[in-house]
Amino acid sequence: MRHILSVLLENEAGALSRVVGLFAQRNYNIESLAVAPTEDTTLSRLTLTTRGDDSKIQQIIKQLNKLIEVVRVEDLCDGDYVERELLLIKVRAEGDARQEVKRTADIFRGQIIEVTSATYTIQLVGPSNKLDAFIRAIDDVSIVEVVRSGVSGISRGGAS
Amino acid sequence: MTEQLSGGDMLIRSLQDEGVEYIFGYPGGSALHIYDAIFRQQKIEHILVRHEQAATHMADGYARSTGRPGVVLVTSGPGATNAITGIATAYMDSIPMVVISGQVPRDLIGTDAFQETDMVGISRPVVKHSFLVRDAGEIPGVVKKAFHIATTGRPGPVVIDVPKDTTDPFEQFAYAYPDSVSMRSYNPIVTGDSAQIDRAVDAMLAARKPVFYVGGGVILASACEHLRYLVRTLGAPVASTLMGLGAFPGTDPLSLGMLGMHGTYEANMAMDGADLVIALGARFDDRVTNNPDKFSPKATIIHMDIDAASINKIIDADIALLGDGAWVLEQLSTRLTQALKSQQKSALKDREEGLKSWWQQLEYWRAENGLNHNLRAQADKPILPQLAIQSLYKVTGGDAFVCSDVGQHQMFAAQYYHFDEPRRWINSGGLGTMGFGLPSAMGVQMGNPGATVTCVTGEGSFMMNMQELSTCLQYGLPIKIINLNNQALGMVKQWQDMQYGGRHSQSTYSDSLPDFKTLIEAFGHVGIKVVDATKLDAAMEEAFSEANRNRLVFVDVWVDPHEHVYPMAIKGGAMRDMVLSKTTAAESS
Numbered sequence: 001m002r003h004i005l006s007v008l009l010e011n012e013a014g015a016l017s018r019v020v021g022l023f024a025q026r027n028y029n030i031e032s033l034a035v036a037p038t039e040d041t042t043l044s045r046l047t048l049t050t051r052g053d054d055s056k057i058q059q060i061i062k063q064l065n066k067l068i069e070v071v072r073v074e075d076l077c078d079g080d081y082v083e084r085e086l087l088l089i090k091v092r093a094e095g096d097a098r099q100e101v102k103r104t105a106d107i108f109r110g111q112i113i114e115v116t117s118a119t120y121t122i123q124l125v126g127p128s129n130k131l132d133a134f135i136r137a138i139d140d141v142s143i144v145e146v147v148r149s150g151v152s153g154i155s156r157g158g159a160s
Numbered sequence: 161m162t163e164q165l166s167g168g169d170m171l172i173r174s175l176q177d178e179g180v181e182y183i184f185g186y187p188g189g190s191a192l193h194i195y196d197a198i199f200r201q202q203k204i205e206h207i208l209v210r211h212e213q214a215a216t217h218m219a220d221g222y223a224r225s226t227g228r229p230g231v232v233l234v235t236s237g238p239g240a241t242n243a244i245t246g247i248a249t250a251y252m253d254s255i256p257m258v259v260i261s262g263q264v265p266r267d268l269i270g271t272d273a274f275q276e277t278d279m280v281g282i283s284r285p286v287v288k289h290s291f292l293v294r295d296a297g298e299i300p301g302v303v304k305k306a307f308h309i310a311t312t313g314r315p316g317p318v319v320i321d322v323p324k325d326t327t328d329p330f331e332q333f334a335y336a337y338p339d340s341v342s343m344r345s346y347n348p349i350v351t352g353d354s355a356q357i358d359r360a361v362d363a364m365l366a367a368r369k370p371v372f373y374v375g376g377g378v379i380l381a382s383a384c385e386h387l388r389y390l391v392r393t394l395g396a397p398v399a400s401t402l403m404g405l406g407a408f409p410g411t412d413p414l415s416l417g418m419l420g421m422h423g424t425y426e427a428n429m430a431m432d433g434a435d436l437v438i439a440l441g442a443r444f445d446d447r448v449t450n451n452p453d454k455f456s457p458k459a460t461i462i463h464m465d466i467d468a469a470s471i472n473k474i475i476d477a478d479i480a481l482l483g484d485g486a487w488v489l490e491q492l493s494t495r496l497t498q499a500l501k502s503q504q505k506s507a508l509k510d511r512e513e514g515l516k517s518w519w520q521q522l523e524y525w526r527a528e529n530g531l532n533h534n535l536r537a538q539a540d541k542p543i544l545p546q547l548a549i550q551s552l553y554k555v556t557g558g559d560a561f562v563c564s565d566v567g568q569h570q571m572f573a574a575q576y577y578h579f580d581e582p583r584r585w586i587n588s589g590g591l592g593t594m595g596f597g598l599p600s601a602m603g604v605q606m607g608n609p610g611a612t613v614t615c616v617t618g619e620g621s622f623m624m625n626m627q628e629l630s631t632c633l634q635y636g637l638p639i640k641i642i643n644l645n646n647q648a649l650g651m652v653k654q655w656q657d658m659q660y661g662g663r664h665s666q667s668t669y670s671d672s673l674p675d676f677k678t679l680i681e682a683f684g685h686v687g688i689k690v691v692d693a694t695k696l697d698a699a700m701e702e703a704f705s706e707a708n709r710n711r712l713v714f715v716d717v718w719v720d721p722h723e724h725v726y727p728m729a730i731k732g733g734a735m736r737d738m739v740l741s742k743t744t745a746a747e748s749s
Contacts, residue, residue: 009345013292013294014290017281017284025285068343
């Protein structure tokens, strides 16, 4: 099962490499990874998605907690949460396809953020499965380049 | 006015203020400012090794035997990489150690400078934590944190990588060593979960076939006294891991000896037949459990560990006792004693009868296939390696520090030397590092001056770090080395005998072995060679004689090259599935 782990860690050089190294060393899989400082500049928020059964996810969380620079680990999937990912996609847009691409982007509430005579670059924000659906909806041969930010997530409701 | 010191002097002063008595190390370019600071002080003695790997094993042996953290100092590049094996060895066995490595100056980091290597990166998977000093002023704080992290919680090695320019003698800073350390992201457990302890006591009272499964964590937690009280209160048998030997006295009738791949028949049968397994500071290593799916099929599992990640990692615990070993075991002892007092007579009687028949079963197993500790020398036969350990045990009165290398001799020592006290059996259990024996014994001798320190080794392991014989002479370390010489990489050869049709691929070298007696004498020590079983005891007595009290003695014992270690777990089986001798090995293959 897919899990989104939200990791608060000291904003120090080398801290990220310990987290990524742990996943490689213990044969855990990282599907996506997003890192940036938080409102407290001494802390970074690292959000990663991984897959595994409950015991594997528990083991990953325990191992992450052992890292000295990790302050807190939360499995967002333990409760209600909101997830978002940013997609930038460059698509061939010539002839009849030009209108078709725009219509599809509108349906998904994407925005065209750059235009050339031959291409559109579309920005789309949403849960990862929405981005997946959009990419599927665009004809394979017309995709020039896909850039995704990795998942960010936050728990719903009041302060936890 | 606060004292003004250079970065190099601050580093050494911090170690002094931390109470460090020895640094095991080897100098080089990036560490020279630090070495100059060592020269200008007297409090800490630096031990000059011949290879950096040995420095880490010495610090490790010092730490295992004294409980105090070992300290290593190496230079950048090859100095740092040579230390890696020893750091990994300490990491796998949770040994507190602080390794200081020189690094190229900050402005050269990342330029492929001479003797540059990314020490923080290369050591990352085998350290508890690491620091790269970014500013000279932070050195005292980093040292304080390093020792705090290395010695608390589940202990382990910590690396401090020190760029040369942060130790510059011409730049001075105000020095103050912190009294305490506070880290929001590191708060090791010092107690345990009270409710779980009550559940564990209930399970102990309900059990009729309980067994203790004791690991090195109990020794690391300095909880052996509490363990002994608890075991005797419950009256249950103790099976010890390779790392746990000595936590409970090996000669006590309640001890079943070592469990696992080469554990005793009775210990493994007890684990398989138990209705309650009380795992204390042990981690269900694959060398213990055999096939985890067939592990202790009828047992409730209690698992105590200080590391949450050890619990439910291999075997699910029915009752998890996350916490500090000394605290948890003291609580268990106290509450079990109270619970026994308040039990109804009928329940007590029922429990006692259950235990009595369990012990009858255990004694039956022990008598049926237990190890024979009364081996006799036979004049017409080669020396059995087990006999050599038995002889060592007798001559040292069971009271020596035994530092082992890795291989058959390690298993024979674990099986045939009975450890009544913790921290006397020093070996690389997790990583299985050949070459560990001699340097670890040197660290043990430094930490325990005047004590009898022996190194049980084989010629394969010994030749991996024998350059340290020179260090032994320099510092007058009177270690007694017992070399079980079977002219082969014995454990490899045993596996090849048992699983590869006797094809000895790259495991023999009998035509090219040195004459160890001459070799040892060339290093300025005493060499003894013994081939005849009837002269074994005399050779041992000579090694440990008053005349050799201050000398390093190497006893080259030529043992039967065909001997195997038994029992041996049958791959994929339960713990009860063991090969007990060559005869049964032939039948089962």
